[in-house]
Amino acid sequence: MRGMLVGGxxxxxxxxMAAPVAAAPKSGCPATASGWAETSVGAATDRIWPGLxxxxxxxxxxxxxxxxxxxxxxxxxxxxxxxxMWGEALNPRSHWYRVGIEILGSPTEQFFVHDNTANAAxx
Numbered sequence: 001m002r003g004m005l006v007g008g009x010x011x012x013x014x015x016x017m018a019a020p021v022a023a024a025p026k027s028g029c030p031a032t033a034s035g036w037a038e039t040s041v042g043a044a045t046d047r048i049w050p051g052l053x054x055x056x057x058x059x060x061x062x063x064x065x066x067x068x069x070x071x072x073x074x075x076x077x078x079x080x081x082x083x084x085m086w087g088e089a090l091n092p093r094s095h096w097y098r099v100g101i102e103i104l105g106s107p108t109e110q111f112f113v114h115d116n117t118a119n120a121a122x123x
Contacts, residue, residue, distance in 0.1 A: 029081035029116055036081045038116050041070045044082045051109045053099065075117040083112040
């Protein structure tokens with residue numbers, strides 16, 4: 001009986017010690033080499049707004065876009081991860097390259113935003 005109590009106490013101690021470590025948030029963005037960069041919600045808005053092909057999706061202007069980006073900031077630290085794809089790396093023969101040139105005067109870009117904390121609460 002005493003052996004079971006000692007064994008149970010050791011197991012409980014190990015679980016109690018591991019719990020705070022497991023709860024610690026993982027912050028930051030994927031590796032810089034992958035193209036992701038950590039930036040503020042405002043800076044992400046400033047970077048994305050001029051590259052929108054159809055800004056009418058945000059009738060309130062940049063402030064509407066900023067609200068959408070801020071909704072991705074699940075840990076409310078004011079920072080998000082931003083990935084910009086295509087742009088100059090897009091094939092010049094691509095349809096989307098030409099659309100960007102015609103509308104914006106530069107190749108089309110894609111923007112991806114997610115929270116900078118890997119295990120942030122939320123949907």
